[in-house]
Amino acid sequence: MSSLSNFTLDISDLSLVGKGLNRPESVLVEKNGTVWTSSGQGGVTRIDPNGQQENLGDLGGEANGLAMDKEGNFYVANIGDGNVYKLYRDGHREVVLSEIDGNPLGSVNYVFIDSKDRLWVSVLTRTIPWFPAINTGKADGYIIRIDQQGAQIVADNILFCNEIRMDAREEYLYAAETMANHILRFPVREDGSLGEREIFGPEDLGQGAVVDGFAFDAEGNLWVTTITRNGLMIITPEGKAHTVFEDPQTEAIDRAMDKIKTGELTPEGLFACMGQNIQFPTSVAFGGPDLKTVYMGSLGMTHLLSFKSPVAGLPMYHWR
DSSP: OOTTTTOOOOGGGOEEEOSSOSOOOOEEEOTTSOEEEEOTTSSEEEEOTTSOEEEEOOOSSOEEEEEEOTTSOEEEEETTTTEEEEEOTTSOEEEEESEETTEEOOSEEEEEEOTTOOEEEEESOSSSSSGGGGGTOOOOEEEEEEETTEEEEEEEEESSEEEEEEOTTOOEEEEEEGGGTEEEEEEBOTTSOBOOOEEESOSOOOTTOOEEEEEEBTTSOEEEEEGGGTEEEEEOTTSOEEEEEOOOOHHHHHHHHHHHHHTOOOHHHHHTTOOSSOOOEEEEEEESTTSOEEEEEESSOSSEEEEEOSSOBOOOGGGO
8 A cells, every 4th residue: 555545735735836927727846956947938937955046048928838958958748839849048949849640749748758768749739729628628638658669649639638647667658638537548558559458546636637747756646637626636556536635615626617518618627726815836846865856847836836845756767
């Protein structure tokens, strides 16, 4: 049984990191304690251990998911313009992928690098901008693998495909199926193709438990953000889920979920779900010298959240 089966936090246990951040959706942490977060201004923001901040890059659109390669450069999923970029430490950029099979990518969401240097890309929906697709119920999100053979769609028909990651042994590729309120996983074959999908953990994490980002710890627990409940859950390796903390606006959540069913949700109705203390947490990253400091990104705050975990995180590609 997971040692975190009963782990919870109070909102007062959370610390704030950074200031004046713009849509800090995705977070990466380096071994030296430097924290990087995506910026709604189209680049990344560096937060030094002493608190000093600096912006890097100007991609336009809205930078969303981040990955770091072994040289310390970034891959950026730009949900605003539908491109995947490589952003170098000196600030120059190049487009890695802008279309597949002759079609625009759509609302590119996240990027992940595995131990074989393959780049995996999730696309929320084929629609840009992404918000109207919430009301259609159309499962047109998908996953791309980029390797030496090029770019290929390896999974399709996902209802808002958000963050993607592999477990420690890279036996499965996990994906947040955002508007279905659960996590999917796919067996990863030796050639990089994916097997049949299955739901990992509960089929439905609860009313308004719209999943966004997640990260593994060293025990195999999955730390999952529930963006519209302004919360964080843990799914244990046994598939049991519980809430670590949340700051829900219950009436606003109920209204928003009803509006989605009728295809009438507006941005204002979604934003009404923001909590009083926490607003739309999105991503989870482990850092610190012992990998027990947790950082969380957000779509609605101008800072990151942070707290201490009793269990170390699974090292990301750039830590190994």
